[in-house]
Each structure stands twice: as C-alpha cells, then as structure tokens.
Amino acid sequence: MNALAEQLNEAIKNENPFTYNMLSDLGKKLYYPKGILSQSAEASKKAYRFDATIGIATENHVPMHFQHIQKHFIGYAPEEIYSYAPPAGKQALRELWEAKLLGDNPSLQTRSFGLPIVTNALTHGLSITADLFANTGDSVIVPDKYWGNYQSIFHIRRGANLLTYPLFNENGCFHTAALRSILLKQKSEGKAIVLLNFPNNPTGYTPHREEMEEIISALYEAAQEGINIVAILDDAYFGLFYENSVKESLFGQLAGLHPRILPIKVDGVTKESYVWGLRVGFITYASQSSIILDALEQKTKGLIRGTVSSGSHLSQTVILHSLKSAEFEWEKQQKFELMKRRASKVKEILNQEKYEQYWSYYPFNSGYFMCLKLKQINAEDLRIHLLDRYGIGVVAINSTDLRIAFSCVEEQDIAELFDLIYQGIKDLIESNIMGE
Numbered sequence: 519m520n521a522l523a524e525q526l527n528e529a530i531k532n533e534n535p536f537t538y539n540m541l542s543d544l545g546k547k548l549y550y551p552k553g554i555l556s557q558s559a560e561a562s563k564k565a566y567r568f569d570a571t572i573g574i575a576t577e578n579h580v581p582m583h584f585q586h587i588q589k590h591f592i593g594y595a596p597e598e599i600y601s602y603a604p605p606a607g608k609q610a611l612r613e614l615w616e617a618k619l620l621g622d623n624p625s626l627q628t629r630s631f632g633l634p635i636v637t638n639a640l641t642h643g644l645s646i647t648a649d650l651f652a653n654t655g656d657s658v659i660v661p662d663k664y665w666g667n668y669q670s671i672f673h674i675r676r677g678a679n680l681l682t683y684p685l686f687n688e689n690g691c692f693h694t695a696a697l698r699s700i701l702l703k704q705k706s707e708g709k710a711i712v713l714l715n716f717p718n719n720p721t722g723y724t725p726h727r728e729e730m731e732e733i734i735s736a737l738y739e740a741a742q743e744g745i746n747i748v749a750i751l752d753d754a755y756f757g758l759f760y761e762n763s764v765k766e767s768l769f770g771q772l773a774g775l776h777p778r779i780l781p782i783k784v785d786g787v788t789k790e791s792y793v794w795g796l797r798v799g800f801i802t803y804a805s806q807s808s809i810i811l812d813a814l815e816q817k818t819k820g821l822i823r824g825t826v827s828s829g830s831h832l833s834q835t836v837i838l839h840s841l842k843s844a845e846f847e848w849e850k851q852q853k854f855e856l857m858k859r860r861a862s863k864v865k866e867i868l869n870q871e872k873y874e875q876y877w878s879y880y881p882f883n884s885g886y887f888m889c890l891k892l893k894q895i896n897a898e899d900l901r902i903h904l905l906d907r908y909g910i911g912v913v914a915i916n917s918t919d920l921r922i923a924f925s926c927v928e929e930q931d932i933a934e935l936f937d938l939i940y941q942g943i944k945d946l947i948e949s950n951i952m953g954e
Contacts (some may be wrong), residue, residue, distance in 0.1 A: 519546070519547055520547070520549055521550060522538075522549035522550070522551070522552070522816075523546065523547050525549075526548075526549055526813040526816055526817060526885045527541075527813075529809050529810070529812075530809075530810050530813045530814075532809075533807040533809050533810045534777055534805070534806075534807060534810060536746045536777055536778045537746075537777075537780055537805070537810055538827060539708075539709065539746055540651055540709060540746050540748050540780055541650060541651060542649065542650060542651050542652055542653045542656075542676070543653055544649050544650070545649065545650035545651055545817060548555075548649075548650070548817040548818075548820045548821050549800075549816060549817060550605075550816040550817070550819040550820040550822045550823065551820065552826040554656055555952075557571055558571040559574040559604075559732065560664055565580075571850070572600065572602065574600070574601055576767075579601035580596045580597055580827065581596045581599075581601045581826060583596050583599070583600050591832075593709070593839075594832075594835060594839075598621065598831070598832075598835040599675075599831055599832045599835060600831070601831060602827070602828050602831065603636070603826065603828045603829055603830070603831040603834055604828060605819045605823045605828045606635045606815065606818070606822070607634075607635060607636020607800075607821050607828075607829060607834060608636070608831075608834045608835070608845070610836060610838055611636060611834050611837060611838045611841075612633050612634050612635065612636060612800075613633070613819070614838065614842070615634045615800050615841075616621075616633055616634055616802075616843065617770075619631075619634065619783075619802065621758065622756070622766060622767075623767050623769065623770040624766065624770070625766060625770025625771050625773075626769070626770040627771055629773035629774050629804060629806040629807060630773065630774060630804065630806050630807075630808070630811075631769075631773055631783075631802055631803065631805070631811070632803045632804070632805070632812075632814065632815055633802075633815070634783075634800035634801065634802040635801050635802070635815060635818050635819070635822075636798065636799070636800060636801060636829050636834060637784075637786070637798075637799040637800060637801050637829065638797050638798075638799065638826050638829050638830075639786050639794075639797040639798060639799040640752065640754045640784055640785070640789075640799045641667060641671070642797075642799060642826070643784035643786070643799045643800065643801040644667075644668075644671050644750070644752065644784055645671050646709075646801055646818055646821055646822070647748070647750050647784065647801070647817060648671050648672050648675060648676045648678070649675075649676065649821055650814075650817060650818070650821065651711060651748045652672055652676040652677075652678040652711060652740035652855070653676070653677070653678070654676070654677030654678070655677065655678070655679065656678040656679070656707075656709060656711060657678070657679055657681050657704050657707060657709070657710050657711065658673075658678045658679065658680050658681065658711045658712075658713060658720050659681050659682075659683070659697070659700055659701060659704075659710055659711065659712045659713065660680055660681070660682055660713045660715075661683060661684070661685035661693075661697075661718070662682040662683065662684055662685055663683060663685040663718060663721050663880070663889070663919070664680075664682070664713070664715065664719075665715065665719045665720070665752075668680060668713065669835045670824040672711070672713075676890045677822075678711065679701055680744045680867060683696035683697055683699070683700045683881075684696050685718065685723070686723075686880060686881065690880075690881045691725075691726075691729060692723075692725045692729040692732070692733065694729065694732035694733055694735075694736055697712075697733065697736050698736035698739065698740070701737070701739075701745065701747075702733075702739070702740055702743060702745075703738060704729065704740070704745050704893055705740075705743050705744060705745055705875075706728040707745075708744060708745060709745065709746045709747075709748075710740070710745055710746075710747055710748070711747075711748045711750065712737065712747055712748070712749050712750065713750045713752060714733070714749070714751055714752065714768060715751075715752035715753075715754070715810070716751075716753070716755075716764075716765060716767075716884070717755040717756075717758055717883075717884035717885030717886075718885065719754065719755070719885065719886070719887060720887050720888065720889050720913070720915055720919070720921040721880045721881070721882055721888065721889045722861075722882035722883070722884055722885040722887045722888045722889075723880065723881050723882050723884065723885075724759055724763035724764060724883055724884040724885070725763060725764060726762060726763055726764065727764055730764050730768060730771070730811050733768065734768070734771050734772065734775065737749060737772065737775070737776075737779060738775060738776055738779075741775075741776040741777075741778035741779050742776070742858050745778065746778050746780075747778060747780070747838045748780050748782065749768075749772050749779055749780065749781045749782065750769050750782050750784060751767055751769045751772075751781065751782065751783045751785075752784050753767050753769070753783060753784065753785040754784075754785065754786070754788070754789050755789050755790075755884065755885040755886060756785055756789075756790055757790055757850075757854070758761060758789075758790075758854065758857055758884050758885050758886070759883070759884045760857070760858045760862070760883055760884055761883035761884070762883070763883050763884055767785075768781075768830070769781050769783040769802070769804060771921055772804065773804035774804065774806055777806075779805040780803070780804075780805065781803075782801065782802070782803055783800075783801070783802040783804075784799065784801050784802075785799065785800055785802075786798055786799025786800055787799070787837050788842075789886070790850075791837070791840060791850070792853060793833075793837070793840075794835065796830070796833040796836060797829070797830060797833060798829065798830075798833050798834060798837050801818065803815075809833075810876060811861075812850070826946075856929075857886075857925060859901075859929055860924045860925070860927065860929050861882070861883075861884075861888075861924060862933065863924075863929050863930065863932045863933075864888055864922070864924050864932055865880075865882075867932055867933050867936050868916070868936065869924070872940070873936070875893070875894075876892065876893055876894060876940060876943045877890045877891060877892050877893055877920075877943075878891045878893070878894075880919075885925075886923055886924070886925035887921055887923050887925070888920065888921075888922055888924060889915065889919050889920065889921050889922070890919070890920040890922065890939075891918055891919055892918050892919070892920060892943070894943070894947060894949065895943050895946050896917050896918075897914035897915065897916065897917055897918055897919055897920045898914040898917070898941050899946060900912075900914070900920065900939075900942055900943060900946060901913070901914040901920065903942050903945060903946055904938070904939065906939075907942065907945065908938045908942060910935065910938055910939070910942075912939070920939075
C-alpha cells in the first residue's frame with residue numbers, strides 16, 4: 519500500500535477506529551497523489567514569471583480556445599471555462615455551497631463538517647460513497663421503495679447486498695420499527711450502510727418531525743449496540759417540501775451524534791436548481807475530527823483524480839454565478855410554488871371516489887414523484903398498454919406500483935393524465951373478462 523494511503527489510514531484510525539473500520543478495502547488504499555496537480559497548484563501561487571506545469575495550452579496569457587465556442591458564453595471569462603477545475607471543485611463554489619447548507623439546515627450551525635466536495639452530480643457522489651465504504655458482502659439498508667440505480671452503484675459495482683424494509687407501516691407512516699429491526703440484525707457483522715433518501719424517489723415522501731426523531735433514535739440505538747453505521751443522506755430533491763414534513767436534512771441531526779455513525783450528505787443543484795444536464799453535485803462528510811475530515815477529503819480527491827479527474831469547469835462556473843445572482847432566491851421560490859401547485863392538484867384529482875376501486879396511493883408530500891398502488895392490474899401490463907394505446911409514459915416499479923412524475927406534467931393536464939390511466943385499467947379489465 520502507498521505510504522500516503524497508510525498515513526491517511528493511521529490518521530483516521532488514531533482519531534476514530536470505528537470510522538477506519540467503515541472503509542472498504544479500496545477506501546483504505548486511496549490517497550491523493552503528490553504529482554502534477556499538487557506541483558501545479560504550488561506553481562500557480564509562486565511561479566510569477568512562467569508556469570509551465572499543467573497540460574493546457576495558453577494564448578495571450580489566457581487558456582487557448584475557439585472563438586466560435588467562446589461567442590456563446592457572453593459574460594464568462596475563458597479562465598472560468600476552459601482550464602481544469604481542481605479535483606475537489608472550485609473553492610468559491612465549495613464555500614458558497616457550505617454557506618447554503620448552513621442556511622438551509624439550522625441543526626448544522628453547531629456541528630462539525632467538512633467543506634463540500636464537488637462531484638459530477640448525485641450518481642457520482644453516491645458512487646464515491648460506495649467505493650470508499652462498500653466491500654463485497656456488506657449490507658446496504660434501503661426501504662423497499664428505492665431508486666433502482668442503487669443496485670448498479672452498490673451491488674453490481676461493489677458487490678454489496680441491498681437489504682430492504684417496508685417504507686410505510688400500516689398507518690402510512692415511515693416504518694421506523696422495520697428500519698430498527700433490520701439494522702440490529704447487522705450486529706454480528708458490526709457494520710451497516712444506511713441509505714436515506716428524502717424526498718423519496720419514487721414515492722415523494724419526507725417524514726414528519728416525530729418520524730425523523732424515531733429514525734435518529736434507531737440509528738443511535740444500533741450504534742450503541744456496536745454497529746458501525748455509514749449514514750448516507752441522498753438529498754437529491756432537497757428543498758421541495760410542500761406540506762408539514764421536516765424541512766432540513768438528517769445530516770445536521772446525525773453530525774456528531776455518535777462516534778460509530780459517519781454521516782455523509784450527497785446533494786446537488788441538478789434537481790434543486792433544475793439544471794440536470796450541468797451535472798454538478800456535492801459530497802459532504804461530518805466528523806468531530808478535522809483530521810478525519812481532511813483524510814476523507816484526500817481519499818475522495820484521489821478517487822476523483824483516478825476516475826473523472828475533475829468536474830466540468832464551465833458547469834461549476836454557471837452554478838457559481840447562479841448562486842451569487844440577485845434573482846436566485848426569487849426564481850427558486852417561483853419554481854417551488856409551481857411544483858407545489860402540481861402536487862396539490864394531483865392530490866385533489868386522486869381523492870375522487872371513482873378511482874378507489876382501481877388504486878390507492880402512497881403518502882407523498884414533497885419532491886418530483888408520487889406512486890399509485892394498483893388493485894387489479896399488473897403495473898407493467900398497464901405501463902405498456904398506456905404507452906401503446908394512449909401515448910402515456912409512466913414507470914412500473916414492481917407488479918403493483920406505478921410511479922408518476924408530476925414534475926413534468928403541466929397542471930392543466932393532470933386531470934386528463936389520471937383519467938387516461940383510469941381508462942387504461944378499465945380497458946385491461948374488460949379485455950381480461952372478454953378473454954375469459
């Protein structure tokens with residue numbers, strides 16, 4: 519193992535051996551090399567005559583570029599676009615996102631956490647957590663309603679096992695008892711990766727205050743039982759809270775809660791700011807130890823350097839300008855109100871009595887989505903029928919659950935959408951009867 523990796527491992531082990539034991543075999547091997555990038559960073563501060571370190575081309579003291587590209591970026595300097603961004607991201611953007619986290623999450627005000635590290639959006643951030651902490655055979659605990667890409671990220675790539683528990687109990691509340699039960703069963707393993715995604719994809723549910731307190735209690739209890747917990751908060755849809763749910767991330771509540779709990783926040787602007795294609799996300803670690811925070815950043819930078827090298831400089835510049843803009847908060851609130859109206863309209867439509875014979879729906883109060891629970895028809899059969907006969911696209915989660923993204927349906931079209939789903943079910947029932 520490289521000496522730099524060993525130094526980072528010893529630093530983590532000396533500060534908190536539980537955190538060290540959470541690292542995967544790959545995570546223990548990772549480090550940030552003192553190579554071209556570190557030498558170039560040093561040169562950028564001291565080389566006042568000539569800087570011949572990094573592999574870009576310059577012309578007239580700015581990054582060389584094509585004018586037919588530059589003409590599309592009015593207001594952006596070439597050095598904000600074409601040169602490499604640092605592996606951890608633009609420093610100003612990281613600091614601005616840190617300030618945003620503190621503003622959005624009051625619980626963080628008194629907690630110790632690292633400077634957010636820029637990722638190539640949420641999937642990359644989650645992939646980093648998988649590489650750093652998931653070994654073959656490790657348990658990744660998720661609710662039975664989860665984003666399908668978790669399978670690729672944690673199971674297919676890293677060989678970890680996804681263990682599920684019911685998201686909702688019989689009262690339509692977050693099933694904390696099931697989470698607690700499956701967590702405590704990991705005592706013999708001594709480690710668990712817990713993935714919490716609120717607002718939830720696919721259901722659009724965020725727990726209420728009492729439910730969140732129960733989740734925190736369950737994690738604390740498991741840690742007290744000797745289980746090392748990597749608590750990953752997938753906050754992709756953060757801020758889109760339409761009703762009486764909690765309005766901040768669990769990250770702040772879990773930071774510093776227990777030495778056996780390592781909270782990791784994965785978030786970004788892709789969904790929050792409706793810039794999916796710009797691919798800008800963040801990963802943030804919480805620890806009482808600044809030494810651990812630095813070591814995890816070094817390992818993360820090493821991982822980024824060895825995969826994507828660094829994120830898009832242009833995208834980071836666009837987001838940095840956006841967050842600084844005087845219009846940012848106003849426009850964000852306008853889009854929030856639009857999304858909230860769509861969610862309210864969906865509930866208004868779904869509460870019509872005529873639909874009760876064909877479906878119920880899972881609780882939703884936030885995010886982009888909601889899910890129907892079909893009563894008589896297979897979800898995949900209905901999905902195909904709706905696509906073929908009515909030109910409607912929805913997602914079949916399993917045999918009973920159908921995900922509807924109201925985020926991409928205009929408010930005036932919502933009633934027609936559900937009427938056509940209703941009609942599609944009637945079609946299939948009638949064809950089944952005729953077939954008999």
